[in-house]
Amino acid sequence: MDNRLALFDEGMVRSLNATGRMQTIQCVWVYERPVDMEGVRRFHRNFGYGMAGRRIERSPLPFGRYRWVATPGPASPLEVNETPIPREDLNDWIDFRSQIHVDAEEGPGWHIAVQPLDDGSTAVCVVGTHCLGDGVGAALAVWAAVIDNKIDIGYPAPYSRRTGRAIAADLRDTVRELPQAARAAAKLVKLVREGAKNAPAGAGGSTPAPRKKPTGPDEPVLVPWTSVWIDPALWEERAHALGGNTYALLAGFAARLGERLDRRGPDGSVTLMIAKADRGDKDYRANAMSLTNVKVDPTPVTKDLSAVRAAVREALKTNEETPNPLLDVLPLVPLLPRKAVRLLADSIVGANDLPVTCSNIGVMPEALTSVDGTPADFTVFRGVDQGLTRHFLELSGGQLVVVSVLVGGKINIGVEAYKPGAENSKALLRELVADTLAEFELTGEIR
Template sequence: MGRLSVVDEIFLRTHRGLGTPVALQGLWRTADRVDPALLARVHDALRSGPLGRRVIRPRVAGARRSWRPNVRAHPIARADGVLSVANLLDWADSQGAELDPEYGPGWRLSTATLDDGGSIVSLACSHALADGRALALAVDDALGGARVQRPHPAVPDSDWSDAQRQWSIVLRGTASALRHGIPGRPAAETRDEEPCTIGGATTHSAILQCSAAEWDRAATTSGGTANSLFIHLVATMLWDSGFPNETIEASLPVDTRDEPSVDNDLAMTQIAIGRADPPARIRTLARSAYERRMSAPGGMPEELLQLLPDRWAYALSKGAGERDILCSNIGTLPASLRRLGAHRCTGVAARAIHPRLTATQLPRTRLSGYLCRTGDDYVLSLVSLDPARIESAAALGELALRTAASAGLRTRAW
């Protein structure tokens, strides 16, 4: 099935506690009760699809870890009783536990009936298995939409040949980098203050839904794009929460896949946003940033991280890609995701969550935003990682609604 990439292994280490734990999640809200038989069919399709795999360790030093098919899956998790819509996101935040991309199933399908007469369905998976776009593609595949490339039955090269390839890349790349001198140890991206140790949850969530026509109109009026308006809104929320710096550094994931594939096919770039920068200015900054990607420090080959013990690799890559905010534009979701069988979806969201995150693991990132478009709506998912300034999900929701209104957007909260 192929070998793990450098990015795959970074997220595999976070699963083991070396960094901020991350799981990807898709959420579907329907106006009526979802048929259990339908979910069972989707579950079976996911089990035999591209998410049905696990990590295998190599037998030769220097070879990369590989993927092996794994049809074992968690059973569908069904919430007891009827869930209040007011508690919907608290339930969703809890669905990332016990995902194991190496020794057990790395994904889980969950559902709950809601007190508004509808249902909520969650698909959560370890970030080692997929990025946000990949998760959408995996669901599209399971729902009978566009088929993604099927995994190969076995790793095409031996551990010996893969180790030889890795050592060759690293030795050549290191020799080239050292011609410019020995690179300094990269500084880990950290918070300006000590982690918050107050009781309660370390993260809080909010989801807003807005007419795509209205969002695009507001973006055009400000001289920006749907994407630059998105980044502007997330930055404004952070400042309005009390963030003191005059400049916010934003981390922007970039989808680098050439064809539909379920993996971590992404790169990272960044921009620095000033308090007075409108969406038009952010549009210019982002356009330039997308042409240059974050890379390993000192020109060292990134494959070096796959030759080192996990704790050493973590120390070298700690905080990679973390900035004050994360703005991940997942794009337009496949049309198949607008329905679950006969059930029309009233909203579809895609985001990351952080299972088992403790106060001592809080990253530099204070606020993460995830934007996707489905049908005639944009859905903005927000996750706060700053419990000292945003003390509750209600506070985050109020902040998000207020910021959107100030930009001329009429939004509705989930």
């Protein structure tokens, strides 16, 4: 089998290595009682298979393609903390766990911990690198572990290739793919020229204002986050009342949050970067998705979602018919220096537009809530960055991520936000989320 990473996945790994960051998926289950530890231990033993039972092995050549190798079984020991912590400290513990290192190359690619709380409840947390799997991939790994399905993809063992043979094989692959890389280089030159030609007009007839250079010492930053649980019937009712659908309501909510956090472009619109899953059967790409940008006017969305619905539908259709042209230059990724890979990644996601990441993972099986064999009282799925610093966030214009999933009979919307130069706290973000929901006549449980 061809165990090389997909070019999109390899681009993600190389771009994250260039910045020193790591993007992760965090799943948290809270039981309003002690958990069945034997069930959690079984889940821990089962988790290290399929996409979670692998790691990345580099080529001996700096320009050689990265490859998947099998590392089945637990990536690290199950961490069981015996001392309860106050219930009000749960979110701080979730933050703490989110920053414990994961690495798809050196390992561990994921870790699991159990934490009792002083009111008799229990939290279970899994954190895994996005380089092993995206949100849907993480959900599939959890589901497989819960139902005792130990998937064997068929990857070779680590270091099973002798160095000499690996060098020869990777050289042959590189030479065979040089024509594809040449076409990618020509495409890149064309895109750069078109970008330079169109730059003076920009979006809305003007170019974005230059971002201020950060001042003062750099320091690590935990981006504030919150989660809200909403009744699916209420969500659907409001979506239809506003002339939209459930995805249009999520997009409108994200755009309105973007406006409140000053993420409007020169033309007054908010750019939503929508991730659409396209994972097929036995599709083991780490990140099986397409990315498309949608410009949304946030002003009318609380009264009318019809324009948002049409814009999202048209953008997704256009993306299927004419994918992002920058994806055509991905064959260059193994040949580019780190800085160039990072710039290419920023261009693909539209980093200059202050995009708002907006993702709807969809409906997840009820089994995903049952890490000890029984359903948790509530479940959190969210994306988290490790290694973020204040200077990085200010230079990139801050961050806003909105992710929705229907699991356990509730819609869970996770929001992460950082605004440069402003006070950034969980309390203020909860207030912002509550106020924005109220504009859509929505209510939910915010934690």
